[in-house]
Amino acid sequence: MAKVTFSIWRTNESGGQFQNYEAEISEGMVVLDAVHQIQAEQANDLAVRWNCKAGKCGSCSAEINGHPKLMCMTRLDDMNLDKAITIQPMKAFPVIRDLVTDVSRNYRIKKKIKKFKPRNPDASDGTWRMYQGDIDRVQEFRKCIECFLCQDVCHVIREHHLHEEFAGPRHMVYTAALEMHPLDVEDRRKELKTEGGIGFCNITKCCTNVCPENITITDNAIIPLKERVADRFYDPLMKLLSIFGKK
Numbered sequence: 001m002a003k004v005t006f007s008i009w010r011t012n013e014s015g016g017q018f019q020n021y022e023a024e025i026s027e028g029m030v031v032l033d034a035v036h037q038i039q040a041e042q043a044n045d046l047a048v049r050w051n052c053k054a055g056k057c058g059s060c061s062a063e064i065n066g067h068p069k070l071m072c073m074t075r076l077d078d079m080n081l082d083k084a085i086t087i088q089p090m091k092a093f094p095v096i097r098d099l100v101t102d103v104s105r106n107y108r109i110k111k112k113i114k115k116f117k118p119r120n121p122d123a124s125d126g127t128w129r130m131y132q133g134d135i136d137r138v139q140e141f142r143k144c145i146e147c148f149l150c151q152d153v154c155h156v157i158r159e160h161h162l163h164e165e166f167a168g169p170r171h172m173v174y175t176a177a178l179e180m181h182p183l184d185v186e187d188r189r190k191e192l193k194t195e196g197g198i199g200f201c202n203i204t205k206c207c208t209n210v211c212p213e214n215i216t217i218t219d220n221a222i223i224p225l226k227e228r229v230a231d232r233f234y235d236p237l238m239k240l241l242s243i244f245g246k247k
Contacts, residue, residue: 058147
C-alpha cells in the first residue's frame with residue numbers, strides 16, 4: 001500500500017481548477033481504480049465516464065500527466081508515484097463536467113459518411129468472394145473502440161480548432177474501412193476532400209501513437225485515402241479520364 005497524490009480537474013462556476021486528493025493504492029491498480037476510490041470516499045460528486053473497464057468501450061478517455069490515455073488501461077505501477085498524478089478531461093472537446101467531455105460531434109460526423117454500397121446487393125450469383133488479405137486489411141480498422149484519443153491528440157483539432165473543417169483521424173479510419181472493402185463501390189473522395197478536409201492532415205502520426213488498439217491510422221488509413229483523393233482531383237490524366245468517363 002502507498003499513499004499517492006492525484007490532481008484532478010474539477011469544474012466550477014468560473015470554469016474549473018485542479019484539486020488534490022490523496023489515495024491509498026495497491027499493486028495492480030489502474031488510474032480508473034484510484035478515481036473510483038476518490039469518488040467513493042472523498043468526492044461523491046466527481047463526474048467520470050466509464051463502462052467496461054477492459055479497454056474495449058473507449059469511455060474513460062482522459063489526459064493523464066498531459067498524455068491522452070484510457071484510464072482503465074493506465075497502470076499506476078508504471079508511473080512515477082513520487083509526484084502528483086494529474087488527471088484532466090480531453091482538451092479537444094467541450095467539458096460537460098469534471099472529467100466528462102461532450103464527444104457527440106463525432107457521432108454527427110459519422111452519420112454523414114456514405115454507407116457501405118455493395119457491388120451486387122443480391123449476391124445470388126455467388127460472386128461475393130474475398131481474399132483473406134482483403135479481410136485482414138479492413139479488419140484492422142474495425143478494431144476502433146471510438147475512444148476518440150486520436151481526435152483529442154490531433155493538432156488540427158486540438159491546437160488549430162478546425163472542428164468544422166477537418167473530420168479527424170477517427171473518421172478517416174471509418175471511411176478507410178468502407179473504401180478499402182473489396183465489395184464496396186461507393187465513391188467518397190469528394191467528401192473526403194471537402195467536408196472531411198483530409199488535406200489538413202500533415203501525417204505527423206500523433207494519432208497512431210496514442211491508439212490503444214494499435215491501429216496504424218496514418219500509414220494504413222489516412223495516407224491511402226490521401227492518395228485516392230490526389231489521383232481523383234490533382235492527377236491531370238486521372239482528371240481527364242474521370243471527365244470523359246461520365247459521358
